[in-house]
Amino acid sequence: MGADAKGSELAGAYQPDDWRGAAPAVVSRPTKRLRRPAVVQEQFHLRSRPASLLKERERALQVVDAARQAVTTAFEDIRLGRRMNLEALEPVVAGIAASVARNPVALPSITRLKEAHEYTYLHSVAVCGLMVALARELGLPAEQTLDVGLAGLLHDVGKARVPVELLDKPGPLDLNEYALVQQHTVRGRELLEDAGVTSEIALDVCLHHHERMDGKGYPSRLARPDIGVHARMAAVCDVYDAVTSARVYKPSWSPGQALEWMMGSIGHFDPHVLSAFRRTMSAFPIGTLVRLESQRLAIVVTEEVSNGSPPDVCVFLCAQSSRALAPRRISTARDAILGIEAPDRWHLEDWNARRDAMLATCAV
Numbered sequence: 001m002g003a004d005a006k007g008s009e010l011a012g013a014y015q016p017d018d019w020r021g022a023a024p025a026v027v028s029r030p031t032k033r034l035r036r037p038a039v040v041q042e043q044f045h046l047r048s049r050p051a052s053l054l055k056e057r058e059r060a061l062q063v064v065d066a067a068r069q070a071v072t073t074a075f076e077d078i079r080l081g082r083r084m085n086l087e088a089l090e091p092v093v094a095g096i097a098a099s100v101a102r103n104p105v106a107l108p109s110i111t112r113l114k115e116a117h118e119y120t121y122l123h124s125v126a127v128c129g130l131m132v133a134l135a136r137e138l139g140l141p142a143e144q145t146l147d148v149g150l151a152g153l154l155h156d157v158g159k160a161r162v163p164v165e166l167l168d169k170p171g172p173l174d175l176n177e178y179a180l181v182q183q184h185t186v187r188g189r190e191l192l193e194d195a196g197v198t199s200e201i202a203l204d205v206c207l208h209h210h211e212r213m214d215g216k217g218y219p220s221r222l223a224r225p226d227i228g229v230h231a232r233m234a235a236v237c238d239v240y241d242a243v244t245s246a247r248v249y250k251p252s253w254s255p256g257q258a259l260e261w262m263m264g265s266i267g268h269f270d271p272h273v274l275s276a277f278r279r280t281m282s283a284f285p286i287g288t289l290v291r292l293e294s295q296r297l298a299i300v301v302t303e304e305v306s307n308g309s310p311p312d313v314c315v316f317l318c319a320q321s322s323r324a325l326a327p328r329r330i331s332t333a334r335d336a337i338l339g340i341e342a343p344d345r346w347h348l349e350d351w352n353a354r355r356d357a358m359l360a361t362c363a364v
Contacts, residue, residue: 043066045063112245131233132149185206287359314328
């Protein structure tokens with residue numbers, strides 16, 4: 001299905017609450033695109049052609065490394081009261097968008113491996129990539145791509161004004177600390193305006209990416225249809241990367257576990273945007289519970305290397321007899337995946353712990 005068809009399909013799904021018409025004031029003005037030096041084009045692989053997933057991962061690793069340095073500098077400028085250099089971020093967004101256009105799986109597979117101490121900066125890079133991929137899946141106008149990516153890159157810029165000890169606090173935040181952290185949305189928009197950001201998409205996403213469809217988010221407690229589509233997109237991308245990243249106060253979830261939880265979170269996310277996001281992921285993300293042709297249940301433990309190389313899984317249960325099997329890693333090239341299964345259907349006790357144990361056992 002083409003981008004225009006997808007856009008029309010989604011438009012019809014939201015009557016009279018059409019998500020594309022939400023928050024009509026949020027209209028992106030095209031930003032000035034700069035002529036990029038050859039060294040920048042090479043650094044961010046702006047002219048590279050599509051290749052295998054393994055090759056694109058190599059490119060994505062270089063793009064992510066350069067992007068991390070640029071975002072770190074931007075955040076540090078803000079911490080020190082200096083004006084953010086927006087021109088330095090433009091090729092970052094372009095490079096991330098180019099990688100996602102070649103292969104939407106490669107860059108997220110790199111950013112998901114971020115260390116806890118580099119979370120703030122790589123989280124911005126990851127959300128940028130996820131936002132660009134989601135914009136393509138939703139069929140948003142192509143001319144919005146870089147503004148959508150910039151919005152993802154800068155959505156958490158307000159955290160540059162939040163004490164680091166709160167962002168990395170091992171234990172739970174008290175009410176006063178939580179209220180202070182919540183202010184990063186308001187401070188972020190102020191910082192973007194002070195830096196000369198004119199993209200209404202970036203400004204809206206920075207302020208409203210923590211709003212919820214049921215009106216229980218912050219800072220404005222907006223509910224549909226008052227939340228713009230770009231903020232709805234950012235809510236999905238931000239949470240997905242957050243829960244699949246290791247932090248000082250929590251371990252990471254697998255992609256499958258994250259999507260399973262998000263799809264079951266009523267009132268938090270726009271269901272149509274979340275469904276589109278699900279389609280941008282690998283067909284069977286790591287951690288997904290699946291049924292095989294052999295009528296065994298298994299956990300996906302690797303991502304597809306290419307269209308011709310399906311993932312490996314860890315089998316653990318006979319679906320016909322409910323008999324437990326010794327966890328064993330196999331290739332689905334020999335025992336194909338029939339579909340995704342819901343853990344609740346199989347009454348799997350302590351499912352998250354069991355899944356983590358199997359991933360640890362079969363991933364090596």
